[in-house]
Amino acid sequence: EVRAVVFPQGEDPDSYSRRVGSQAFQAFLQSQAQDLVTFKAKLLNAESADDPIRRAETIKEIVRTVALVPDMLRRESYIRHAAQLMAADEALLVSELNKNLLLKAQEQRKARERAAQTTTVDLPELEILDQPIAKQEPAVQEIGPAERQKLQEKESLRLLLNYGFHEVEQDFRLFQYILSELDEVELETPVYRRILGIYKEKISEGQVPDTKYFIDHYDGDEIKAAVVELYTNPWEISENWEAKYHIYVPHESEVSGAYGLFQHRAAQAPPAAAAHPRQPTETTKNP
Numbered sequence: 575e576v577r578a579v580v581f582p583q584g585e586d587p588d589s590y591s592r593r594v595g596s597q598a599f600q601a602f603l604q605s606q607a608q609d610l611v612t613f614k615a616k617l618l619n620a621e622s623a624d625d626p627i628r629r630a631e632t633i634k635e636i637v638r639t640v641a642l643v644p645d646m647l648r649r650e651s652y653i654r655h656a657a658q659l660m661a662a663d664e665a666l667l668v669s670e671l672n673k674n675l676l677l678k679a680q681e682q683r684k685a686r687e688r689a690a691q692t693t694t695v696d697l698p699e700l701e702i703l704d705q706p707i708a709k710q711e712p713a714v715q716e717i718g719p720a721e722r723q724k725l726q727e728k729e730s731l732r733l734l735l736n737y738g739f740h741e742v743e744q745d746f747r748l749f750q751y752i753l754s755e756l757d758e759v760e761l762e763t764p765v766y767r768r769i770l771g772i773y774k775e776k777i778s779e780g781q782v783p784d785t786k787y788f789i790d791h792y793d794g795d796e797i798k799a800a801v802v803e804l805y806t807n808p809w810e811i812s813e814n815w816e817a818k819y820h821i822y823v824p825h826e827s828e829v830s831g832a833y834g835l836f837q838h839r840a841a842q843a844p845p846a847a848a849a850h851p852r853q854p855t856e857t858t859k860n861p
Contacts, residue, residue, distance in 0.1 A: 612655060637670040645745075664780070731769055734753075738782060749777070749782060765796050
């Protein structure tokens with residue numbers, strides 16, 4: 575943990591230590607040193623107290639510092655303390671923190687994608703067949719773009735509600751990845767659009783809602799019926815996959831498996847059926 579201290583005017587650590595002695599110097603550090611977030615909050619807050627524009631920049635600067643803290647519980651503690659020191663709305667700081675964390679997650683994901691694109695793989699030589707391959711009929715009935723879009727939205731929300739809070743990488747939770755993927759997306763299914771909107775709202779308030787939250791708070795609403803359906807796993811994988819073919823398929827209860835499932839489903843989405851960008855609309859306020 576980085577800590578900071580302000581020495582008396584005209585003093586630096588060496589001069590002050592020589593002047594007061596080692597014991598007094600250590601006592602000074604113990605009593606005056608502050609964690610970096612508190613130190614910056616007090617310093618910047620004093621400099622921008624009478625300037626609303628600088629105050630807004632100060633809040634953003636403090637939140638950027640907090641976003642660098644790897645431990646989630648410490649981030650929560652720092653945000654609460656900073657809100658008190660600056661007499662600011664804690665929900666506002668939490669919302670700004672989530673923006674920073676999502677931006678960080680997007681940058682990390684893009685870096686991973688760039689690294690994957692530069693990786694070369696030796697492909698096996700193609701075997702030339704003497705006979706043309708017979709045309710095979712599809713094993714399942716084709717579904718239209720609208721139904722495929724609804725299924726993709728449903729799967730995205732199911733993973734979000736069931737596994738969103740779980741950590742899939744160090745300092746990176748599944749809900750951060752999914753929300754970054756859906757950031758510029760307007761879901762077409764009305765009830766799923768409502769669920770996603772409520773989820774984002776609770777995240778901005780510092781909460782990570784799960785299926786229980788929606789079931790408890792939306793009794794008698796279409797949201798509850800949809801969430802109950804999202805709670806169930808749509809399939810069970812046959813044991814023969816591992817026993818007979820030696821192929822291990824992770825269960826969704828293993829969080830990394832859920833992460834991989836979402837990435838796989840996003841990659842498999844054809845352009846016509848992929849998430850549609852949000853179109854600009856007039857802002858209306860719900861009554």
